[in-house]
Amino acid sequence: MLTWTTVALLAVGVYGQRALGAIAVDPTKLHARLQRVLTALPLAIISAVIALQAVTSDRAITIDARAAGLAAAALCAWRRLPLLVTVLAAAGTTATLRAIT
């Protein structure tokens, strides 16, 4: 749950990085290795978040209708379908499975 305080903290951290990049970082001078890590960092965290959100609940691994919804989303992303279609396919798959089981 977001609060005014956490939103303010997030805003400072996110805009701070954007502004720092825009005015203080010369990308040609940034170490290539550091640049690679900073590019891979969001991917790594987001991947962990996806897995935890899709197949865990109450701090235990739980495979349910969400996993099927995520599989539908992966199929859509792989076929380069629009984001709207991807999200609706995922939610639709999960909702349908829940309705019939």
Add this chain to the structure above:
Amino acid sequence: MADLSTTTQKLQFSNGDAATLAVTYFTAGLAVSVLHVTQGTDPLVVIAAAFIVNSATSTLAFAAVATTGGSTAAAVLSGWMVATRFGLFAAALGPRLWPQRWKRALAAHMAFDPSVALALREANDDEARQAFVRAGLWLCVPWWTSAIVGALIAERLGDTDALGFDVILPALLLAIVWPQLRERSGRIVAATAVVAALALVGITPGGVPELVGGAAALLVLTDRVTQADRVARC
């Protein structure tokens, strides 16, 4: 940054690009707002977050850690760490936008994955600046609008789990990172992060699996992982 195309051919920002951005970010904003409100966030806070954080992945990462029992510190840290890419984007594009640093700093608030990628495609700096501003507006205005609409309608939706809303967050994030998964190094980093995070579920406090998963980014420091891309390209 392999995902930022820098070809020199002339590619003006088109109406098709504008429509795609508008529809995509309108959808994303709606889904994100509804999700935050159904998790108990005040609609006004959700709307403010869309404007001032201006990063769906950051608020979503925060919410993901918070809802899996993570501390506020771990949740905020995750929100910050998924935004490192925006700093790199702003650095890559900044020198081509304006000589004045204050203008660059203001415009950096609109540094998003597609707006930077579309601007970097342009051959000369004037076109890059135009593409960045147009793409930024075609992205931010629909995203802010839908954030407001989503926050206001969320409470009328009823049982959101029955509608499959709990899978929207992972589905949305998967679509966002998909381009990076087309690279072999991206797949190695992602798979390692997933395995590490799931292995820690129920063992560590909430929030720790996400952050440990994030450490998989360090794999790009090993030559074997980056060589995988070179081999795959041959």
